[in-house]
Amino acid sequence: MPQIAQLAETYSSQVFWLLIIFGLVFLVIGRGMVPKVMDTVAMRDSQIAEDLAAAQAARDLAEQQEEAWRKRENQNRADAHALISAAKAEAAVQAEQKLAAAQKRLDETLVGAEQRIAAARAEAAAEVESIAADAAQDIARRLAGIDVARPNAEAAVKKVLAHG
Template sequence: MPQIEQLAATYGSQIFWLLVTFGIVYLVIGRGMARKVVGTVELRDRTVAEDLSSAEAARASADQAEEQWRAQENAAREQAKRKLAEARAAGAKASEQRLGAANAELDAKVSEAEARIAAAQQAALTEIGAVAADAARDIVRRVAETEVEEAEARKAVEKVLHG
């Protein structure tokens, strides 16, 4: 076979050119491009490290801001509780004053009504006595056919009513 014979004749030169080609590729890629790739990787690592450190600083700042916010919120909540307690106390005091005034007014009205009731009761008793005396005079006139003085009739009625 002629192809195999030809292979043996060109075998040495093919190996030579193979080594030359690999050498050139090694020099171009290994010496030139590898440095750029390593530089890019190092730059990326530095960028990632810087981003992580800035993220950590931002997280610390956010934590501090959250603490300040919570402290302000707690202070505002305490202030609101104090104001609510003050408002409740003021409302209770105002209610007590209004209730006291209303109770005093009601007590005055009750006393006045009791006085009117007592006067009306006294007037009714007096009137009952007068009506009873008139009725007694009328009964005596019809039954005994005699006239009784009004004063005597009143005295008799008073004696019966008051024992």
């Protein structure tokens, strides 16, 4: 075959051109394109790292703000509970004062009513004694035909009522 026979004659020129093409490819791609690609990759890596750092900083800031909000919210709740407790205590004191005033008025009314009842009872007892003394005088006059003096009739009625 003639192609194989001429291989020895063209071998050196083919190797020469192969080395020149590989050299050019190395220079164009290896020295020209690869550094640009590596710079782009490095730039993307640094941008990603910066973005991740910024995201972490934002997350830390958000967590700090959330923690501060929670503390404020817990303090507000505690203040609200204290305010409610104070209002309840004040309302209880006011209610107790109102109840004490009402109880005092009721006690005064009760004392007045008891005094009126005692006066009415004494008056009724005196009237009953007077009626009983009149009845005793009348009975003694009608049955025995004797006149009993008013003080004697009253004393006899009092004696009977004291035993009865």
